[in-house]
Structures are given as C-alpha cells and as structure tokens.
Amino acid sequence: MATEPEIHSYFDAGTSTWQYIVADRETRDAVIIDPVLNFDPVTAGVSTTSADELLAHIAQSGYNVQRILETHAHADHLTAAGYLQRELLNRSGSRPPVCIGKRISEVQSTFAGRYGIDAQELTGAFDKLLEDDERFSLGNLSCTVIPLPGHTPDHVGYIIGGNAFTGDSIFNPYLGTARADFPGGSASSLYRSVKTLLSLPPDYRLYVGHxxxxxxxxxxxxxxxxxxxxxxxxxxxxDTTEEEFTKLRRDRDSALSEPKLLHQALQVNIRGGRMPERSQAGYRFLQIPLRLPLSLQ
Structure with a gap:
C-alpha cells in the first residue's frame, strides 16, 4: 500500500501563492488545497486561468477530487474553491465539498459587519467545517487536520503522509513566518502553531502557502x-523563545502595509469563493474603504 501521496505544486505568480493537488497514487482520489482565482485590481476583472490549470491537470491525470481544502480565509488572493466545485460537478458529476477550519465563523462575523455582508450570503458558504485533529481518508491515505491559529484564528494545516501543508503559518527559511496582526491574529498563538510544525519528524516536508x-x-x-x-x-x-518571537513579530508587523487584495479577497473568501449577490441593477459589487485626508472627512 502506498503511504506517500503524489503532490503537484502550482505557483500563481500574480499573488505568489502555492496551490496543491494531492492524490493517492493507487485510487487516484485527490484533494485541492488553496486554489486561486485571478483578479485584476485595476479593472476589477476576475478570471480563472490558475484554476483552469488545475482542472486540466486533474482531467489529464484521471483524478477524482474528493475535497477542496482551505487553510484559512486568505487576505491576499481570491479563492477558486466555488468555481472549481461547480466545474467539477459539470465535468464529472461529482461535487467535492469545500472544507475549512471550524473557527471560520469567527472570521465571517468580524468581516461581515465590516463590509456590510448579509448573514444569508454566508449561510452554507462552506460545506464542511473541520474539527481540530479531525482525520479523514484520501483513498488509502490518512489526512489529519492540525489547528494552526495565529496568522488568523481559523487557520489550519493538513498532514498527508510525511507532508504538512502549512498555509500562511511558516514560510521558507529565508522568509521566516507569517504576519499575525489581522483581526483575531496572535503572535503567541502563531509561535505555538509553528512549534507544532517544528516538532514533526525532521524529514517531514513543510509545504508553504506563499x-x-x-x-x-x-x-x-x-x-x-x-x-x-x-x-x-x-x-x-x-531554541527560539516565545518572548523573542512575539517581540520580533510585533515589531515586524507594525511596519508592514496591508495586502494589495485585502478587501476584495476577504469579501469573496468568507463567502467560500462565491461572488456578492447582484444589485437591483444586475451588478456585483465589492466594498472598498476610502482613505480620506482630514480636509475631506
């Protein structure tokens, strides 16, 4: 029996995001992790180039997608989860559930109020809310959900074989770790989450989100x-202490600018990748806050 999955890594250069297809070599069952919709902030145009690459690979490889997994509600790209789910249903007749950590409700509550999103638009946004340490099967493989709060409160990772998909918690060594200054974020929680990852066996691979x-x-x-x-x-x-890490993280975060697609991404992602409802005139809108000088306030 194969114990290690087949892993396909796709890099979206526009958002510097890693997307993953992970499959059981024997059964061809697969999951998709953190897929990207392409967004042009100048024209507000949405396209599916990155997601279509994943679909082409899935079809070519004969994979049966069992789940679409999000590590968290991303603030730097729009998720393609909803689009992929619809396309897979149309193409193969199967509708893989979109899954995310159970604390997504906290994030939805925070940003629904900020952007004026009606609660009805968030109902059923995700098909499956995952429990901490929950296990599920991928063909002959076992997958484990690991809670990794800190960057955001809903953040989780996925262990499949000797591989951990870490989302935006730890990055490659020359980058370090993710910011922890979003609402509900915590440098102390991030420290403990990263320590959880660093306590895995030394030969485990940590697949990053960016x-x-x-x-x-x-x-x-x-x-x-x-x-x-x-x-x-x-x-x-x-040997890094929590005090050392939290000071470093707070100092660094205070100097960071907000992600370029912060407002667009959050409004789509807390909806599970669905677009806002149409206005009476038939348009879909995203709320973008203005930054005004004192003279215009």
Missing amino acids: DYPPDGKQGPVAFTTVAEQNSTNKHIKH
Missing part, C-alpha cells in the same frame, strides 16, 4: 523539511 524569492534566488520553492526549518528559519528555530 513564496517571495529574494532577488538572485532561483525561482519559488514549495517546501523545505522540518530539519531545515529548525536550523535555518530566520524568525524561529528550535
């Missing part, structure tokens, strides 16, 4: 091992 290669470095990298992270991560190593 990569931002520095100038002169060869291309984006999807994973490093636990051993590599423990010895070389720029923010946290095996």
